[in-house]
Amino acid sequence: MASLGMGVRVAGVESTELSVTGESVQQLYSDYIQNRFLINRRYQRKLVWAVEEKQKLIDSVVKRLPIPLILLAESQHEGMARLEVIDGLQRLNALFSFIENEFPVDGKYFDLETLADTKYAKDHGSLTQSEPVWDRSACRDLTNYQLPVSTYRSASESSVDEVFRRINSSGRHLSLQEIRQAGSTVEIAGLVRRLSAAVRGDASLTDYVSLQDMPKISITNRELDYGIFDAEIFWVKHGILSRDAVRESRDEELVLDLLLDLVIRPLAPSGSEYRNAAYGDERGSSTTSASAIRSRLLTIGQGEIERRFMETLDLIEETLDVAGAPYSSWTVTQQNPRGVPRHFHALFVAVAQLLHDDQQKVKSKESFAAALKGFWDKDLSVPGGGNWGSDRKSSLIEAVKGYLRSHFEPTQNEHELRLQEHALQFESTLRMSLTEEALFELKQGFCRINAASEFDKGSFEKILKIASAMANTRAEAKGVIFIGVADDATDAAAIERFSGVQSHRIADFHITGTQHELDAMGKSIDEHFRWLIDAIKNSKLEPRFANSLASTLSPFRYRDYVLWKMEPAALNSPVMYDGKFFIRNGPNTDEVTGAGLIEMVRRFPS
Template sequence: MVEAQKARQDLTVKGESVERIFGNYQAWRYIVNRRYQRKLVWSLEEKRSFIDSIINGYPVPIVLLAERKATGAGPTQFEIIDGMQRLNAVFGYIENEYGVDGRFFDLNTMAETKALLDAGKLVQREPLLSRDACVQIASYTVPLSIYEFAGDGDVDEVFRRINSGGRKLSRQELRIAGSTGHFAQAVRYIAAKVRGDVSASDELPLNEMKKISITNRELPYGIDVDEVFWIKQGVLTKEQVRESRDEEIIADILAFMLLEPKPPSRSEVLDDFFGYSEGEPQQQRHAQIELATQKITTEVATADFQRVLDQLKITLNRSGRTLGQLLLGDQPPRAPRYFQVVFLALHKLMVVQNQEVVDQDQLAKLLDGSGKQIQVPEGGRWGAEDRANLVNGAAGVYGPAFGPAKAYDPAQVRWITQMENILTQSYTEQAAYDFKQGFLRLDGKHTFDEDSFDKILKTLAGIANIRKGVRGYVLVGVADTGADAERVTQLYGVDAKPFERFFITGVEHEAKALGRSLDDLFMELTSRIKRSALSEPLRDYVARNVKSVRYYDKTVYVFEAQAQEEPSNFNNVFYVRHGNQLAEVPAAQYGELFKRFLAGM
């Protein structure tokens, strides 16, 4: 009873105006924990409907926040437990991301938005909503419930409870909400990589969340839902991705990869794997999958999954068809179980039997029409034996395109999913990533750009100096402007491969222009790093970890930096990264740099 009274004392219920909460948003005080929060999945119509409710003065559901006490001089922050989509809808409308009935919020209505307009940080779109309606929005009182939580476990439990009573969340979202085990973490991590909405941390300011959220193409940010693998390949519908059905597929596949004997596929079994069930047999199943994941590690499980998926992407890209079209001729409304069988068959050949594709065209031909022989059951249950037999049968069909794997060759590492994740992640972690179209000047003389190469090394030092624990990359063979990509095409006839706002040009044309093989160029780069003015131990780290990777038919060089025990320098000069800009640290500020860095700030 005492505990209950204390809990009530820690709960504050109040109303705050939209203008006030928008000010908090601009101060980056609202935090999203991706461990249990959904992607930003409201459609434009849902957002417009919510804004219409506010304009008409209708009551809206309460927003639940967890208060985080300020550390040092920083302001108090609030973790959003319930209400993320509502807040995003409000802030998006105020910032003129979309209109309601074709009309946009008047940025002169509030002092904060007027200041942003005057500073050029927001652009006024027209026609305007009436000033009276804009004032109604700005002054509307949003109900807030603010709670001080003892720990993450309390937050997770509250999130589950407030969402389990209704039909707000899908079963998978409830399973994974707050589940912190090895298996759940692996599923969460792989799912983000496949969707492309990966982030360096589980926690993001709400301001940054939209940059990697899955959105409709009408919105000027985020990941186009039609380009997400599951939808683009016809495996799942948009609604199913909204319900996190992609995580269910990954969990099903991962459990099959990890366990012997092979498990069945059904909802109750997934409940057990995520620790969402009670009872001794259920807990034993949870412990079994946890141990299996822990043995192989999340990193290895993710790498195996990614390797198989990249091969499937290569085959589909080569065929020019979606998975459903390739397997069945006509695209079905969805094909989750067909995907499982094909994926697990490739996994058996590539990972379990340690084979590799020796004839890409033959694999595409063997996949063509093979779905007609895969008799997947309808309904929710899929027996273990039936699933294993289908996987073994498909592996037998695709096997002739495979042969024994050769020794590991770093130049043949396929990084399709990983690189797309890095490109997307750079939207929210700009300081830790940089991109260069190549090593040669674009003046047509085909000469190695010494200054640009030194800039790469200075950038790596700047990344390593962000703070302890940081890891970042410089990718060479990736143009981040259309102008650079067009110039490369003009000079070398390269057909750049677009992804989001980037253009993958590769480095093959540069090796050819220099009269070298890719291996020779790679060795020269490694030698240049070892001879460079980059300080130790960062110089050794960069030289050991530089990679040559493949993105479809393009070769990209990946330079990796990691924070060392102390700040790093180039030619005895220290550098830092602010966003995507590199800055030299004045000698007078070296002491402050070391103090901040050693404090982990």
């Protein structure tokens, strides 16, 4: 198919060149394995197609039916030319995952011998042929199928955002919340995006994720070897929202409503008009306008609001773990027509106010769980859909607080608060390592597994060298190093054998903590913290970076484990360790020499 080039103007932004071509599935797959496709998670947040939907797309290709246009934008990312997927994420993933044998169509799998790329992967063990196999000629026809592809060249971020909003708002492919969220730059949108992804478990360290990595954080309706099983997402697991509601981003709408009630005082009404206003719709309420929210966030701090949200949700989830039952059946024991999202909303805001406005803490999760049993069978009026007026909402939340207050008590223990890392935030950050290997590192501890009383100086120096390499990744890079997490079941088993510590598993990670090492060394957390600060500052790191890194060291508790976190951040120029420069290539740390030094310096334009 011939290429068509044209200039377009979008919403008053600069002119961009648009080319429309026919691209074969084979050519697109070649771009895919070369890691050219990039996903911007400011608007493309989830992979949500079920296997059945993917099979329907393959069936359409087989029957030579037209497939909607794929819309891309040329961009540069980390020094490489990429194709940002504006529209067509689900379709591209369906095609490529079928080619790689992740699911069958009509009970048969794509023949990996059809393409040179898949044959190579099969021969080298990165792909495995499933049986039975499609006819080779049918596979060849599929890979020769031409898809219409439009590519924006010289497109700015704002024009890409606007195009995405327009093509989805006109065709209503997206929910109202997804349209609000798509490319929005207001502060509340960033909070909604980060917190929603943390709760679902599909968070990523940066806004940009390779299409190859997206399946690792996809939402699936089957327990596959990758991705997030939708039945295990907090909202679905506890009967607060349905699977379909999460797929349509109703969870983000609920998170938005909860955040507005953490930020705005007095409480504002809840409803579409107020949500729209929060995203800058000037026709909406001034009470929840973007400017009003911005002012409150500046006063309280985005980080503080994020902390309050996570702490509240953690307490509710840990209490339900004690109850051993999902939220919906535990809190409502009688037939009840009232909306579960609304009464969860009321409970959440009431608990948040007790924790943060009233400076209370729960006396016991066991007694709190008992208090929540059949809670919504009480004579509490919870409205259904539509707008929720501020007066009715406020009176309900005050009533909920009245019922729960006896299960809380004042807290002023700053030491314990400093050690408290929010469980959801930690789990979310840990999962980010699936898509950002270069900026994550996990270590099982400070000591050798078979000698918990002896600090392993060589291993710690290796951690510091890795930190310097993370800081050299690119300008504004920020890495994460967790100590107390084994990424290998063998190490976790060895720690249990030598120290008696049973690990807690999250995905393929094993939480072992470092308390057994502190006990063996005869140190308190504070003593070890001060010692580590001195060790970092007196290490082989150059002083300016050593001081920066030391300021990020923090111990924290997750469940009953004591862990440690460092967040190495790029400075305005590359940093050295022991007089040498290092860089991260995936999970590996390599010394940079020769021409590589020039390339590294170019990553720091200032």
